[in-house]
Amino acid sequence: MTTKLIKFDVVHPAGYLARKHAEHPQVWAMTLAEYREWLIGLRSNYSDFYTYWLDEEGGWAAEEFFLNDPLFIDKAAKELFGIGSTPRRIAAGLTQRLGRADWQEAVVAAYCEEHRPDVVFARSNPIRSELWPRTGAFAVSRLAARMPWRWHPQHFDLLFCDDTVFRDFFEQHGVPTHLNRQGFDPRIAEELAPAAERFGAVFVGGLGIANFARRTHFLEELAQRLAPTDLALDLWGYWWDETGPASSLAVFPALADRFHGATSGLEMYRIFADAKIVLNDYVDLDIRSGIGYNQRMFETMGAGGFLLTRKASNLENDFPPGLFETFTDIEDCLDKIRYFARNEAERREIAQRGQAHVLEHFSYRDIALDFGEKVKAGLVAHGGCS
Numbered sequence: 570m571t572t573k574l575i576k577f578d579v580v581h582p583a584g585y586l587a588r589k590h591a592e593h594p595q596v597w598a599m600t601l602a603e604y605r606e607w608l609i610g611l612r613s614n615y616s617d618f619y620t621y622w623l624d625e626e627g628g629w630a631a632e633e634f635f636l637n638d639p640l641f642i643d644k645a646a647k648e649l650f651g652i653g654s655t656p657r658r659i660a661a662g663l664t665q666r667l668g669r670a671d672w673q674e675a676v677v678a679a680y681c682e683e684h685r686p687d688v689v690f691a692r693s694n695p696i697r698s699e700l701w702p703r704t705g706a707f708a709v710s711r712l713a714a715r716m717p718w719r720w721h722p723q724h725f726d727l728l729f730c731d732d733t734v735f736r737d738f739f740e741q742h743g744v745p746t747h748l749n750r751q752g753f754d755p756r757i758a759e760e761l762a763p764a765a766e767r768f769g770a771v772f773v774g775g776l777g778i779a780n781f782a783r784r785t786h787f788l789e790e791l792a793q794r795l796a797p798t799d800l801a802l803d804l805w806g807y808w809w810d811e812t813g814p815a816s817s818l819a820v821f822p823a824l825a826d827r828f829h830g831a832t833s834g835l836e837m838y839r840i841f842a843d844a845k846i847v848l849n850d851y852v853d854l855d856i857r858s859g860i861g862y863n864q865r866m867f868e869t870m871g872a873g874g875f876l877l878t879r880k881a882s883n884l885e886n887d888f889p890p891g892l893f894e895t896f897t898d899i900e901d902c903l904d905k906i907r908y909f910a911r912n913e914a915e916r917r918e919i920a921q922r923g924q925a926h927v928l929e930h931f932s933y934r935d936i937a938l939d940f941g942e943k944v945k946a947g948l949v950a951h952g953g954c955s
Contacts, residue, residue, distance in 0.1 A: 572945060574631040574688040576620050579695060580613045580638060582807035584831035601644040608635055613834035615692055618754045622937035629941065634680065636673065637695050646676045649683055674700055681706065688944055698724040707948045711749060714852060727947040731862060747943050751864045752931040753871030761838055764873060768844040769800040770906050773837055774865060777809035784850040785821065790899055792823035800910055805832040805840065841874035845910050849878035867931055870923035875916045877905055892923040
């Protein structure tokens with residue numbers, strides 16, 4: 570029996586997608602199916618890393634639905650409301666006038682009603698979680714950072730996370746929860762062009778006071794001290810500003826001077842492959858807890874980049890030695906950047922070991938199939954498909 574799953578996700582960050590739309594104006598004339606494949610091909614965020622491998626395994630009919638993309642929502646709405654009953658079109662028109670968030674939720678609800686999935690997988694959570702139980706599907710979500718706004722664990726039948734603290738918390742609230750690793754899709758390594766060293770030290774990720782205060786201040790000092798050298802730090806990503814002008818990028822002049830804006834997908838993977846050193850740090854919650862574990866680590870190593878990440882208590886247990894290097898503070902980070910920038914052979918050997926280990930042990934093929942087994946088991950226990 571085939572299990573139908575719709576994964577709800579985002580292309581991230583929004584500034585990257587806006588730039589890609591400007592670079593590829595043909596997207597406006599695409600059908601929903603064509604545009605979905607174009608978005609997947611960008612390889613942004615989690616792309617089709619779950620749905621592709623579930624479909625390849627068999628027994629699944631899995632597809633992507635992209636949230637927080639007005640163009641995708643518009644194409645889905647035209648497909649849904651361009652046909653069907655007059656009352657449905659009138660209701661859709663009224664909802665659209667209420668605002669973008671309500672309109673997006675209305676389209677999602679109508680899409681689920683039309684396609685009747687067995688499973689809805691909210692991989693990203695930019696809409697109210699109370700919507701998912703109303704779809705009638707087995708509701709699954711994955712959380713890797715602080716709980717989103719308007720999100721409650723008891724709106725889901727099954728949860729996944731990569732932190733035992735979250736797992737224990739959710740299970741105390743009566744929601745079955747599994748650990749779910751981060752990883753790397755082996756197709757990316759095949760799609761990347763051969764590396765061509767273009768950068769010294771690079772960082773890609775979120776910055777700002779709201780969720781990244783410690784690493785933002787750390788990177789500002791690092792950029793200041795590297796600026797007079799030939800190893801200037803180049804940065805890409807997005808600025809998370811929730812606290813007003815006092816936390817704007819302009820307050821951090823060294824970062825502002827070397828900040829190149831949003832990047833993602835294959836474009837980002839090429840930066841990792843083409844840099845001497847890829848610097849990684851964690852969100853404030855992880856820094857406070859002493860845990861080091863984020864998607865950027867696997868993206869960097871999988872793409873063949875040399876990873877320099879903040880030392881954390883879990884790394885020695887989670888990874889064998891020799892796959893990446895760590896730093897403890899600003900002085901140690903500067904010393905490591907200078908040393909490995911000079912020692913190319915050692916740097917490349919470490920990067921090659923890191924890539925081989927990630928491709929063997931953290932492939933999204935294995936992660937997706939393990940995810941699928943747990944979802945089907947939960948669905949059976951819930952009284953759904955078998």
